[in-house]
Amino acid sequence: MIEREVQFDRISKSFFGARALSEVTFSVGKGRTLGLIGENGAGKSTLMNILGGVFTQDKGAIRLFSKQYNPSCPADATRAGIAFIHQELNLFTNLSVADNLFIDGFPRIGRLPFIDKRRLHKRAAELLSSVDLHISAGTPVEMLTPGERQLIEIARALSRDARVIIFDEPTTSLTAAERKRLFDIIKRLQDQGRTIIYISHTLEDVLQVSDAIAVLRDGCLVNTGPVRKYSVDRMISDMVGRRIEQMYPARSTIPGSDTVLEVEGVTQPGIVRDISIKLHEKEVLGIFGLMGSGRSELARIIFGLDSCRTGRISIRGKDAASSSPAASIGNGLAFVTENRHQEGLLMEAAVSENLDLPSLRKFTRLGPARIIDRPRALASANRIAETLRIKSGPIHTQKVKSLSGGNQQKVVIGKWLLAEPGVLIFDEPTRGIDVGAKYEIYGTINKLAEEGVGILYISSELEELTGMCDRILVMSNGEIRAEFARQDFDQEKILQAAFSGRAGCGATGDNSGN
């Protein structure tokens, strides 16, 4: 009987009434690796954040090393022996490897305040060799590759004597050789009696490193068991499951034949490869992809926020490759970003100011000074607020930050509607908003399509896409993997396509040097 190092006992957690986890119960044995899988939003991050002391569960208990465990902050978790290797690494790239390893506890010369350089380098070298990294401890971290930096993070976890190490999507930017080295190290950590929780969308990797698998879906534990009972197909079907069909408002029109947005062979090394898309008028075209598949990055390139090395983009017949957001807006393109707080809204400004911002030029009076006609701008803002049913006080005084998430999102959509775009890109338009507001946003999108607007709908909610779109493109590893027409929508097949590219990612030999 293996000792249970981490035990989750009926963990439940809700955010603002939305259930994120419900009654999750499983455990991980000492020296074992658990593969934790699930779609985006299935509850993996929430669960790990509870273990890491970032959130506190509403109900349930965690036992760590057979003792009750209630962290109140991330530092508690670190002290208890839990280490988190995040996707975004937490290193000081301006400092040396040794400095990074011991930044919170340098070895000193006796009681003097001075760093004992010899002991520092000796201990750093020991840690580095335990993760198979043969570089000098004095090397600045900024000179290391992403794979090497990740090993430094692992070494840092070892320096704090972590007994439970959580890896979150660790292989995304690793070459094949680096990935193999990582797996060897994970094996070794296991042999030392450390417990690993491995989270990834790369299912082949999960099968390769794990001893056991736990599948989450909609905040519930669907299944858990030893790895030999699992195959990639079974993992996918466990993750998808069968859910109650949600209702989506019906749309009466069918896509037209005019192309409003054309993307041809867009490539940006390290981000996306050879992307071609044709979006027609009155069409809702979905783009599905898992986190890190390149879907949001593609949207940024199309909108002109980021550049691409090769490829052609044209908006309503006008060439728009390597243009700026301002030029894109001028061409009739609008972009409802994924992150409304930081990118979509001026949180401190009034609702009307936010609504009018992209179309201020329309409201200027004639004459050289081009002064804004405020009453006219406010009237337009009011009209849009009414159409979208934005629940707010007087829109010229109410600040956006005091609105609910759903109403904030309506403001983002409203400001682009005022600009009367011909093509709209939505990136996760319904994330974190309540069901009622979601339904209204679906209605608005349908109405736009009926008016002739072409819509690019990016989402990681598969159900939403199958309910709303005329066509779905599936992205993975920065490429388009598959295309599905409405009559062929099948959640399992779409998900399979989304997982497909990742397994082969970086599997072609070692030529990391170029």
Next chain:
Amino acid sequence: MSLERNRLTHAVLNNTPLLLFALMFIVFGLVAPQSFRFQSLENAFKQASYVGIIAVGMTFVLLTGGIDLSVGSNMYVSAAVAGLAMQHFPVGPWLALILCLFVGAAFGAVNAFAVAKLKIMPFVVTLAMMVTGRGIGLMFSKSRAVNFPDSVTGLGSAELFGLVPYPIVVFAGVVFCAWLLLERTALGRQIYAVGFSKEAARKAGVSTDRAIVTAYVLCGVFASLGGFISVAQLGNVNAGFGKGDEFDAIAAAVLGGVSLFGGAGRVFPGVVLGAVFIQAVSIGLVSARVDLYLHPLIAAAFIFLAVLIDSLRNTYLARLSRRNIRVEE
């Protein structure tokens, strides 16, 4: 991307002060070789020492990602207080120096408190202290010049063992202490960590307040020390004393490779070279008989170059750190 090319780009971007210095030597060596006599170099070092000391203090603050615009006013207040104390009380030169440093430390502590505890932006805090300090100094001195006795001015022209002028000795001492603190103590490394990312430093268990307070207080102490040395050379403190020196100090630090983005730069050789650089350029320009009106423009061009390289360096490093979502092989 090849590691070799990385290494080269790295070496160039991290050693800009040395490269700028070499560039200057080559240019003036060709145009005005007479500017490199021993005497001129010693003069460059001597004149650089007081700005250099202030620049070392400024470096601490810049490393945390902040800025201190109040060092010029700090010099004025602390020197005026020391001078007035000598006029009205039986205070000797050494006690006056200690008093001067104490006022400087207090000045820095106010900045530190506002930045670390009240979380006000460093630019705003120190701009306010720049104005406040000047006002307090004028109030104390009734805007009259404060004269210093010979016991102080003697120090300004004295030489250690009759060889090295005292200002240079003090400058060297300050540089050594700052180097020791930054490179060889945990606190020093943590100052770099805070400058890279305050949030990441806090997550890693670093006391960010301690690092920030240390930086501003030391900056205050070094500003008043630099002021005292300048007084020892000039003999008096007038109402405009120290005005504009904050910008010379920032320029010296930036020319010495200290990043305005925080977290990068070294006191030795960087800031030392930066401080000497400015003086050496002006001596070189004089010996090359360049039109006096052009001097500020040429100095500005060098500063612009240094800041441009700093900015390029950051863009380059950001590109190296970006995590790709696909691996191109």
